Amino acid sequence: MEEMDTDHSTYPDDGRLKTELDEKIFVNRSLTLEDIKCYGFDMDYTLAIYKSPEYESMGFELIRDRMVSIGYPHEILRYTYDPSFPTRGLVVDTTYGNLLKVDSNGNILVCSHGFSFLKGLTIQPGAEKQSWRSFFDLIVVDTRKPLFFGEGTVLRQVDTHTGKLRIGTYVGDLQNGTVYSGGSSDIVTDLLNVKGKDILYVGDHIFGDILKSKKRQGWKTFLVVPELTKELCVWEDKKNLFDELKHLDIFLAELYKHLDSGSRDCPDISTIQKRMRALTQKMDTAYGQMGSLLRSGARQTLFASQLMRYADLYSSTCSNLLHYPFNYLFLAPPVLMPHEVGAQSLDLAASQLSSNNNHTIRN
Ligand SMILES: [Mg+2]
Structure with missing residues (x-):
C-alpha cells in the first residue's frame, strides 16, 4: 500500500x-516513424469503429436466430448478448464444448461450460460526405487475410460506380483513386515500390493482421486493442x-x-x-x-x-x-x-x- x-x-x-x-x-x-514509408490500415474495428455493444448484440441476435431457424433448440432464444462474458482470444474446446482461457503454453487459466465456470453496424457518420478514399494512396478490399500475407488471390480492379469487379487480373502501375480487390502483400509492396520493413500496418486482429504480416512479410506492426x-x-x-x-x-x-536438498521439513x-x-x-x-x-x-x-x-x-x-x-x-x-x-x-x-x-x- x-x-x-x-x-x-x-x-x-x-x-x-x-x-x-x-x-x-x-x-x-x-x-x-522516420523510417516508415507507408502506413497501412485494416478496416473493421481499426478504421471503422462500430457502436459497441450494440453492434455485437446485433451480431449475436442474428446468429442466435439463424441457429434456431436451422434446428437448434428454441430455448437459446432467451439469451441476449452479455458484454461482460467473453474476452478476446478465448479457445473453444470442440470436444467437450468448453470455453477456455489459456496461457502461451496452452495451460488452462479459466474454463467455462456454458455459463458455469469450472474450477481449477453502424459506421461513424460523416465518412460518406467527403470521399474517405481521398485519404489513401492504395485501397484494397476483399483481401482474404491471412491468405493475403501468403499466396494471396488475383488482384482485380473495382468499378467504384457499380461496386462490381472488372474482368481480368489487374496489371500495371498504381493508379491513385483506384480501388482494388484481392491481391497479396507481395503485390501491394510491388505496387507501392516499398519493402516490408517500410510498412507500418495497423490492425485489430492478432492473427490475421499482426502475426501473419510480421511473421511472413516482416512488416512493422501496430495492434489495436x-x-x-x-x-x-x-x-x-x-x-x-x-x-x-x-x-x-x-x-x-x-x-x-x-532449506536445501538435505531438509526434511516441508x-x-x-x-x-x-x-x-x-x-x-x-x-x-x-x-x-x-x-x-x-x-x-x-x-x-x-x-x-x-x-x-x-x-x-x-x-x-x-x-x-x-x-x-x-x-x-x-x-x-x-x-x-x-x-x-x-x-x-x-x-x-x-x-x-x-x-x-x-x-x-x-x-
Ligand atoms: Mg479488423
Whole structure:
C-alpha cells in the first residue's frame, strides 16, 4: 500500500493520468516513424469503429436466430448478448464444448461450460460526405487475410460506380483513386515500390493482421486493442491486488530460503496458495466473467504473449498515432529476464522485511 501511495503522489490528478495512458502507444520493440514509408490500415474495428455493444448484440441476435431457424433448440432464444462474458482470444474446446482461457503454453487459466465456470453496424457518420478514399494512396478490399500475407488471390480492379469487379487480373502501375480487390502483400509492396520493413500496418486482429504480416512479410506492426481502455482502468484500481500477489511470491521464497536438498521439513504453503488463488479470482472478476484479456492473476494469456511477440506497437485506437510526430522514435522499455528480476526481488524482499517485521498471511 505504501508503494501505491508513492505512485499516486507523482500523479495528483488521477483522472488525467488515465486519460493520458489511454492516448498512449505502448512499445514492445523500438521503432522509428522516420523510417516508415507507408502506413497501412485494416478496416473493421481499426478504421471503422462500430457502436459497441450494440453492434455485437446485433451480431449475436442474428446468429442466435439463424441457429434456431436451422434446428437448434428454441430455448437459446432467451439469451441476449452479455458484454461482460467473453474476452478476446478465448479457445473453444470442440470436444467437450468448453470455453477456455489459456496461457502461451496452452495451460488452462479459466474454463467455462456454458455459463458455469469450472474450477481449477453502424459506421461513424460523416465518412460518406467527403470521399474517405481521398485519404489513401492504395485501397484494397476483399483481401482474404491471412491468405493475403501468403499466396494471396488475383488482384482485380473495382468499378467504384457499380461496386462490381472488372474482368481480368489487374496489371500495371498504381493508379491513385483506384480501388482494388484481392491481391497479396507481395503485390501491394510491388505496387507501392516499398519493402516490408517500410510498412507500418495497423490492425485489430492478432492473427490475421499482426502475426501473419510480421511473421511472413516482416512488416512493422501496430495492434489495436480497444479493450485496453478498460484494462488500464481496472489495473489502476486493482494494482494493490497484484502487488499483494508479488509480495506473496517473495514470502514464499523466504519460506524456502534456508532449506536445501538435505531438509526434511516441508513448509506448509497451502494458506499462501489459497490466498494467491483468492487474489487471482478477485482480480479476474474486476475485468468481467472471463477476467482480463491479458492475464489471470500473475500469469499472462496466449493473447498477451502473441501481442508482445508480434506487435511492435499497441494502443487502444489507431487514432492515437495523431499524438506523435512523424519522426518519433518509439523506444521499447527494457525487459528484465527472470534472473535479473530475481536479483531485484531479493532487494525488495530485504527492504520489505526490514520495514514490516509483522508481515502476516491471512486467509
Ligand atoms: Mg479488423
